[in-house]
Amino acid sequence: MNLDPLHLCLLLSAALFCAGLAGVLSRSGAIFALLGIELMLNAANLNFAAFWRHGQAAAPDPILFVLFSIAVAAAEAAVGLALVIAFYRHRRTSRLPAASRLKG
Template sequence: MSPLHLCLLLSTVLFCIGLAAVLVRTSAILVLLGVELMLNAANLNFIAFWRYGPGGDDTGVIFVLFSIAVAAAEAAVGLALVIALHRHRRTIALKAANQLRG
């Protein structure tokens, strides 16, 4: 098995761990962390293809930089939502977030 295949396999495993967390866990914060993990797995793919791919351009690395920046913004907004949810419902269980009006 080639290094590129191994990298892709690793990122698949990480992606699936994140996906399982998003689907199974009840805590909003853990779900957010699962989403972050999935994003990270995707980033790893970009780096793997930049390192082993045939192309000679560096767009993969640049894309990962943007992805990291956007993931940081996502974490900030997501956790602000969690805090707002906790303020209204006194819990961060996802089941509690079942109303559109605050």
């Protein structure tokens, strides 16, 4: 099979996304789920860069989109981990099943 760099990049992106998906689905730790989500976001960003490299867009719009995506991912990680710390302070655990009984 003749694999070019674009296909290699897309396959890597798909594999990273599925690895993150497996981590999110199989673990019950909140921090672990956040790590999996970050990995999935990274895989999506990799697709943007690969398609920009092999696309016809001369403008750097996909690059800027990835930059915005990285910024939003940083914000998501900050809020998610702050929620984990706040939840841990109340329940002394960071397991997601315990978070199904939150009130108010």
